[in-house]
Amino acid sequence: MVVFSFAFYEFSFPANGKATLGTPFQYALFRAIWIASVVSNIGTWMQNVAGVWLVTTLTTSALVVALMQTANSLPAFLLSMPAGALGDLIDRRRLLLLTQGFMAIVAFALGALTLLGEVSALGVLAFTFLLGIGAALNAPVWQTVTTELVPRPVLPFAITLNGVSNNIARAIGPAIGGLIIAYYSPGWVFLVNGLSFLGTYAVIFSWQRTEEASSGPAENFTGALRAGLRYVQYSPAIYAVLFRTFAFSFGASAMWGLLSVVIARKLGLSSGAYGVMLSWLGAGAITGALLMGRAGNKLNFNQRVLLGTLVFVGTNVCLALVTVVYWLYPVMFLSGIAWLMVMTSFSTTVQLHVPKWVQARVVSIYMLVFQAGLSLGSIVWGELADRASLETALLATAVWMLVSMLLAIPFPMRSAEGLDLAPAEHWPDPAVQGTIDPDDGPVVVMIEYHVAAADQPAFRQAVARLTRLRLRDGSLRAGVFSDIADPTRITEFFHVATWGEHQRQHHRFTREDQALEAQVRQLHTGPEPPRVTHFLAFPKTPNVEVATPFETMEGPQ
Structure with missing residues (x-):
């Protein structure tokens, strides 16, 4: 067994090769x-403390203080999806360099104005919003970079370590x-945060990332935005996480948004006590993280x-009722355990259920939902605290x-154990006479099966799931x-906006999807495999994908 120490914790690598938290x-x-x-x-958390405390000293409104959380999270609500699309379409290293440089400039500007005494509470909110813009563009790409750095079996531990950082x-x-x-x-804190962004910029600049070969038309x-939304809509495992994420972040926002008010107004303590909390x-x-690793x-x-949410129920009750700060320390300690446990569970579930081609987009939608919960929750609980009382909120x-x-x-x-999301690349290119432009369309693909009457109930269930995959991967x-005339003759069809989009479908189909397709084809009878026919709009016309109302698929989840 090989052992090495990192920071204050000893990580071990078992001889059997099984991944651990240190792998x-x-x-x-x-x-x-x-x-x-x-x-x-570290720089960001220093900035958060300094910003919130500075606003707390510049205004008497609990709502304005709570809006600091909104200023941090609202940009993610507005920009997460565009950032995710950019992360899947352009070089991720260049995008990270751009965002880190932008945030460094904003932090330096806020620090300089604060030291000159030229900043107001609304000014701090504005600069915090700008930093939030940089973070919103940075976050989806930063999260998905992890999948390029470690193999899939190690990914849950890497995501946990990202939470640890x-x-x-x-x-x-x-x-x-x-x-x-x-x-x-606080101005010096903002300047130190600017230096921390420059340090990250230097590390990313030294990363020699290998450009990936393009698969299918660009x-x-x-279109990339629509593809991300469509993927989430037809992925039950993903939208289940999104519902749960919004509910949790909406409630958890009260602790983050009102903790400084509890410390300053209810307990009458200083910024040092807020930092200690x-x-x-x-x-x-x-x-x-260490407990989960073991x-x-x-x-x-x-x-x-579920366990983490239950802990947060107790956290909010204690913040409302406890009047001795020392009793809140263990409460905050348990809340930290619960926070990491819940957030790594959400993030890991999303990333393990998504193939690489759409990863940044789906992660951005997850982050949008998370930040929407934080933003809306901060407004609701802050307004309730102003109108009723802090304890009531x-x-x-x-x-x-x-x-x-x-x-x-x-x-x-849902568990992602055993999922194989590598591209199947098993669909043969169809025979084509002449030249088809990627923008030509629409395209209709028809697959003809012969299914015995006794096998049709099983076929119906399997093909309903396959139909959802067609919609998920680009079909309108x-x-x-x-x-x-012959009920044993069954035709599956899917309609795609353009020929280029159908070519991308070929590369989006995963080995996991291939296993489902094999189940459907096993129920086909006859000497020949299912017949596949491609139809292009006649006459050929350039086409673009047109957004249509989302359809609801029935069938097994």
């Missing part, structure tokens, strides 16, 4: 980017930020989310989170028909 650090590029993310996250920063950054605020000025931006959260999250798979992702949040646990019944989180319409 991702065997990959040098992951290790370098992870260290850079720790440094950058943020929570190491949460444990260290607020304390450092609080000390700088207490002895100097997508345009709007966030440090307890970070320490809990780090402990949660506990293995004793709890599945669904159980982890926190207790209402606890009730919301308790009720949200019932979503586990209609929207269970799809369906199955039987011949009224």
